[in-house]
Amino acid sequence: MENLGNQIFSSYQRNPDLFDEIFDKDGSVKDVYKTLFDLYGxxxxxxxxxxxxxxxxxFFNQGITFQVYGEKEAKEKIFPFDLFPRIIDTNEWDIIEQGSIQRSRALNLFLWDIYHDKKILKQGIVPLELIxxxxxxxxxxxxxxxxxxxxxxxSGIDVIKHTDGDYYVLEDNIRCPSGVSYVICNRTALKRALFGVFNHxxxxxxxxxxxxLLDLLETTKPKGVDxxxxxxxxxxxxxxxxxxHSYLAKTMGVELVEGRDLFVENDFVYMKTIQGPERVDVIYRRIDDQFxxxxxxxxxxxxxxxxLFAAYKKGNVTLANAPGTGVADDKAVYTYMPEIIKYYxxxxxxxxxxxxxxxxxxDELKYVLEHIPELVIKPVDEAGGYGISIGNRLSKDEIEKVKKQISEAxxxxxxxxxxxxSVHPTYIDQNESFEQRHIDLRTFTxxxxxxEFVLKGGLTRVALKKGNLIVNSSQGGGSKDTWVLKE
Known part of the structure; x- marks a missing residue:
């Protein structure tokens, strides 16, 4: 067996200024990766x-694709997948899991409050104007x-590891967080290609x-439904x-429907079937509020x-996620998450x-306008990595354009x-070599x-372009299988 270092990793260039998930600062392989490192050898x-x-x-045969929307057309692409997995040990996972549950609980309480008593707004902890x-x-x-x-x-909580080795939450996604099907398909693809590594x-x-998911959704069923x-x-x-959408419906063993397949009568929701109308009690929706x-x-x-909304208001159907949750994954509300967690x-x-x-x-606007080259600018209500500007990548003209956009709104x-x-060795097709690429982790709570339930794995997303910090698939990112180790 040839040594991996002389083969797959022979051209791997390690930047010591970045936090490498596999290699220590001295270049030695971290304990948790040693067996995997040798197996790939x-x-x-x-x-x-x-x-x-x-x-x-x-992936192609399973139809695992996504749409990328450009200025002129939409293109369907195979979701890029890297065969070298990310490993998270038990201790690190405990922090990620408990942190994800904490944020999800706090966000739920926050949403209840701002649609009911509004105590956090009345007390000025979160500005009324912001909401x-x-x-x-x-x-x-x-x-x-x-x-x-x-x-x-x-909830999809996006977590990164910084050069200091600590985890940080980049953003909370609680409208229609996507990507969980890729987590499962990544595991299936890796097992098919390299089954032997799982035995170790x-x-x-x-x-x-x-x-x-189905089990917990059913706990929020309408009253009077068995x-x-x-x-x-x-x-x-x-x-x-x-x-x-189709994958989750199939694996939950439930019907995948479009709006035209449902109707409302006497404030109850029904599905059209060849046997006649069938009442629907819980709807996992992947349609935005306004539609x-x-x-x-x-x-x-x-x-x-x-x-549908009248039926929902009367408590005759559950909508998951609830309409109006998007106010809490507004990136401006994110700035108050420490206060929200403390309050509730x-x-x-x-x-x-x-x-x-x-x-x-x-005061913060003034600082931002003066320091754009040092900052990442994000629209508060966009998803998928759209609209993000990374200051140190912008030309002088682009900086002025961003300043104008911010100043106007x-x-x-x-x-x-x-x-x-943090970075992780990732196989780059066009170079036929492993290279450092930035990664994050989306957890699903x-x-x-x-x-509650947190999927023990999550979606490790990879920025496939060299030096890029935006990992979203819509921006050219890919993903890795994520292994959470048992004790």
């Missing part, structure tokens, strides 16, 4: 190229009691997500995450169900926030220091009535 780079192609074929000016705050949700008291049934590690499964009927609603096959009901929101929406849970954040400047504050932007995400 049995393959030449040519073997690896072949295995990589096999994995890509597996009232959010496009995602739905006045229709004021006073509505979601079944089971849950708003953010599914005790790794938590990721294939139990769908059954846990055995709830659950469906997944999708905007349709042209949506960028349609593969995920779920043309009678209540956008009248031109052909994606939603007329009367009386705890310190388990995982730190990245220091964030909100441009609606005059300060409420719409936040800024953060440029965080150096599911809240049910009185219990």
């Amino acid at each position: 049995g393959h030449s780079i040519q073997d690896y190229v072949r295995l990589n192609e096999k994995a890509k074929s597996s 009232s000016s959010s496009d995602n705050y739905l006045h229709q949700m004021i006073g509505v009691n979601p079944p089971g008291g849950i708003y953010n049934h599914i 590690y005790q790794t938590h499964t990721v294939t139990n997500y769908a059954e846990n 055995i709830p009927n659950t469906v997944v609603i999708t905007p349709g096959m042209y949506n960028s995450a349609f593969y995920e 779920i009901d043309p009678l209540e929101f956008r009248p031109d929406s052909a994606l939603g169900v007329p009367g 849970l009386d705890e310190k954040p388990i995982i730190k926030n990245v220091h964030t400047y909100h441009c609606s504050r005059p 300060p409420r719409k932007y936040v800024a953060q220091p440029i965080m150096s995400l 599911v809240l049910g009535k009185d219990r």
Whole structure:
């Protein structure tokens, strides 16, 4: 067996200024990776190229794709996947898991409060103006009691490791967080290509997500329902995450529906079937708020169900996630997460926030405009990495353009220091070699009535372009299988 260092890693260049997940500062392999490092040593780079192609074929044959929306057209792409997995040991995972649960619980309590008593706003801990000016705050949700008291049934928390070795939360995603199907498919693809490596590690499964999701969603069923009927609603096959919608419906064993498959009668929701109408009790929705009901929101929406929101307000159907949750994953609200956690849970954040400047504050706006080359500028309500500007990559003209955008609409932007995400050896196709690439981790937390579940793995996303810090698939990113080790 040839040594991996002389084969796959022979051209790996390590930048000692970056936090490498596999190598210590002195260049030695970290203990948790040693076995994996040696196992991969049995393959030449040519073997690896072949295995990589096999994995890509597996993704293509399963239809694991996503849409990238450009200025002129949308393109469907195979989700890029790297065969060299990321490993997280038990102690580190405990921090990530508990931190994700803490944030999800606090966000749920925050949402209940701002749609009911508004105590945190009245006491000035979170500014009223911040919430009232959010496009995602739905006045229709004021006073509505979601079944089971849950708003953010599914939360996607994006976590990074900085050069100091500590974890930080980059952002919270609680509208329709996507990517969990890729977690499961990454594991399947890696097992098919390199099954032998799994015999050497005790790794938590990721294939139990769908059954846990269904189980916890059902705990938030409407009152008076014994055995709830659950469906997944999708905007349709042209949506960028349609593969995920169909995958989750199939693995949960529930129907995948579009708006036209449902109707409302006497404030109850029904599904059209060849046997006749069938009542629906829980809807895992992958349609944005404004499109779920043309009678209540956008009248031109052909994606939603007329009367659905009235049924929801009466407690006759559960919508997951609840309408109006987007106000809490506003990147401006993120700046108050330490205060939100303290207020509702009386705890310190388990995982730190990245220091964030909100441009609606005059002193912080002034600082941001003067220090753009040192900052990452983010729109507060965009997802998928769209609209982000990384200051040290901008030309003088681009900096001036960003300044103008911020100055014209300060409420719409936040800024953060440029965080150096940790790096992980990643196979780069065009160079046929392993190179350092920046990574993050999206964890998936599911809240049910009185219990929760965190998928022991999450989605490790990789910025495939050299030096790039934006990991989103829509911006050219890929992913890795994430192994959480058992004790």
